[in-house]
Amino acid sequence: MLFEFITTSTMLGVLGASYYFKTNHSDDGEKILKIAENCGLRTKEEKIRLYRRNRNKEQHFTEYVFKIPLGLELEDFQNKRGKFKDGLNNRSERKIILKDFKKLKIDRSLPKQIESLLYNRISLSKEIEMEYDGMLKIRVYDRGLESRYDLTEDMITGRKKWHVPIGKGLNKEVVHDFEKAPHVLIGGATDMGKSNILNLITCVLLKNHPEDVKFTLIDLKGGLEFGPYERLKQVEGFASNAEEAKIALESIQSKMGKTFEFLRMNGFKDVKRAGIKERHFVIIDEAAELASDGETDKEVKTLKIECENIIKDIARRGRASGIRLLYCTQYPTTETVSSQVKRNLIARICFPVDTATASGVVLDEGGAEKIPLIQGRAIYKRNRKTELQTYYVDESLIESIIKPHINIRSRGEKKNAPHQHDKAEAGRSYITKFEEA
Incomplete structure (x- = not known):
């Protein structure tokens, strides 16, 4: 029992660190570039280019700034908004919620409980906004709008x-x-x-x-x-x-x-x-x-x-x-x-x-x-x-x-x-x- 607990805890630490590294270094900018390419948003001579990315922790979004080829306009990208949104949400991600570990029961089922928490996955629900001010700005929000907000x-x-x-x-x-x-x-x-x-x-x-x-x-x-x-x-x-x-x-x-x-x-x-x-x-x-x-x-x-x-x-x-x-x-x-x-x-x-x-x-x-x-x-x-x-x-x-x-x-x-x-x-x-x- 003690050995199982120690090995499971070790696995938790390794996977947790791996998860942290992956989620904090993932880059939707590369996905956007690939989606644009697959949608034909390019000219014969040029593709869109990523200039910079900025993370807004307070409002939970990352802004990607692109230079678009001459001959393309904001409307070309807005018309493909659904494809960008679906492409950014085309997989689920592992979601480790630390507070759930406080609810673990210390018994023989402990390894299975931890394994269930480690491999918990949720569907992505990222949302995007687009605007143009000489550069194409695409903001990718971690989550979209809720379905209800009550007025008080x-x-x-x-x-x-x-x-x-x-x-x-x-x-x-x-x-x-x-x-x-x-x-x-x-x-x-x-x-x-x-x-x-x-x-x-x-x-x-x-x-x-x-x-x-x-x-x-x-x-x-x-x-x-x-x-x-x-x-x-x-x-x-x-x-x-x-x-x-x-x-x-x-x-x-x-x-x-x-x-x-x-x-x-x-x-x-x-x-x-x-x-x-x-x-x-x-x-x-x-x-x-x-x-x-x-x-x-x-x-x-x-x-x-x-x-x-x-x-x-x-x-x-x-x-x-x-x-x-x-x-x-x-x-x-x-x-x-x-x-x-x-x-x-x-x-x-x-x-x-x-x-x-x-x-x-x-x-x-x-x-x-x-x-x-x-x-x-x-x-x-x-x-x-x-x-x-x-x-x-x-x-x-x-x-x-x-x-x-x-x-x-x-x-x-x-x-x-x-x-x-x-x-x-x-x-x-x-x-x-x-x-x-």
Whole structure:
């Protein structure tokens, strides 16, 4: 027994040292060079060349910097991203977890226990990022994103201005600033995370700006998704069909017009310069239901065209007047997302879609059709694309945030008044009453 223990321990030391040396001196750079060669990423005269590698221990990735031949571009390598990722993950590796040795039982089965720990293997799940700044940079992360990150109340509080934490990227938290990018286009297949991201944004805004945020919620899936928010004091408009949507949108357009009048009369370019703290968020879930294209009923088509025109106006003039638009659809097509709306929605969040065409509608480029089919996995794009796992918002957290703000008025009363203004006589028409900072 003692002899077996000593010999097994010796074997453990040798294999452990071998494992340490191998894992700390392995080089994915050579693999990348070989994958590039096999994929034809070269010219007749030149292959890609590795210039340097840098290990980032804190963020658990190694960055490889390559010189690429003249005639090749970043897109050539991005198009082969899947082949690089699969090539770097085409084997398992031995994983020795030292804390597991504390659980060993000192009995006759000890050698087998140690052997099992020594030869424990796990599948690799490395992830890669690519960028180009004169040199091709490929970052290889030891592990990819988790399939779920929960949003907590502590993560919400203390955020700057109108910042909303969206989710986790490979090496950073992704935060959206609604002052720099006031409108957001959100697309993706059903049950992939669109409703969750709308809940996330609404809850963070409500928690951090209860006195300054207002909402108009247009839920064209029957009103069920936004139902818990309908009686909030901050909700000035609620709609569950096209007719109610038109009323709510007209009210927003009227409010926007009065704000512009106030700004013009007082010499301000926008609400921020005027010291106006209120921001009004118009959230449209399943905007495809308002698309007039393909509608055969003449009256309904006219109604939808009117809604579309108001949405275009909000997208165009909303920034200066403090109106923020979240335009969400599970059917991203050129008919459901018009070019006039899209060019003013500079921030995009795209969950998995089935085609590169659908990805192009949301992101102006492909990529979302290749996202893993994991709920909450998405691409966030403002200046550049970032793949991330959006934070998950539990129903109990939603309830705890909205409970203090429930209005005692009934649902029926709320519906009959989709938007209300405080009125002040000003010698002409009434204007919205603003609070100066």
